[in-house]
Amino acid sequence: MSRNVRVLHCAPEDVFDVLGDGWLYPSWVVGASRMRDVDASWPAHGAELHHSFGVWPLLIDDKTVVEEYDPPRRMVMRARGWPVGEARVFLEVKARGSDCVVRIREEAVAGPGRLVPRALMDMMLHWRNDETLHRLAYLAEGRAVPSEYIVSRGPRVVAGGS
Template sequence: MTTQEKIIEAEPDEVFAVLSDGWSYAYWRLGISHVRQVDDEFPAEGSRIHHDLGPWPASWQEDTTAMCTQPPHRMELRTNLGLFGVVDSTFTLAAEGDGRTRVTMRKQPTAGFLHWLPAAASDLLMRGRDRETLRRLADVSEHRR
């Protein structure tokens, strides 16, 4: 399991609004190159974002499912990564005062190739990607105002 944190210069409800906007995922979720469709009820439990992973022309179609949503403090997602497996991501948002939010992102491979890798190798593969994902989430959240 990897854990990354970032302070974002936006209120928790503003950050949660970005997490809840499935169409925004291609802007901030590293690896998603194109969002094809978002279920109308997203982020309700069981609803999905249908997207492409990887750069064109080597991209493939996958999806992310909302597993649990507790606005504006928590969202749990399950992303199908094809041959790489399945990764569960949990975003926890905590107000830090002065319009800031501490975002903690925990990711756990639960199936497939990434799940079977030793934890240290899996963490190494995901750590930089997770840091960049949070940097992009901050950019979108802070400039959405």
């Protein structure tokens, strides 16, 4: 099972704001190229994302299903990518001061991907998920509200700013 960890400079809730917006999936998941549909119940248990992966004209339509959703701590998805197969993806988020630590674990659970030697699969997934966490960081940190704006009396006025 491939494992990656990254410190993000935002709160766990900021990460789950990104995870909760299914239309952003191809923005942070390496290999996903477009969204076709997002269930209205996303990200509830059993909800589906209908996405494509690959590069045009070689696009394959498939889906990802939520198996567990426990914000702002954990999300488990079953990502389909046939003909390669299916993978279970675990995302775990823990607060660390004003930052958070995001862990992603992924394992092949069905299809030809299960036949690839584990060491080789882990190496490929490690590279892919390192970039996936990098992209997730851009989105979550970009959505984060800087701490100087979180005060009981409203936003801090910066000299020369609006």
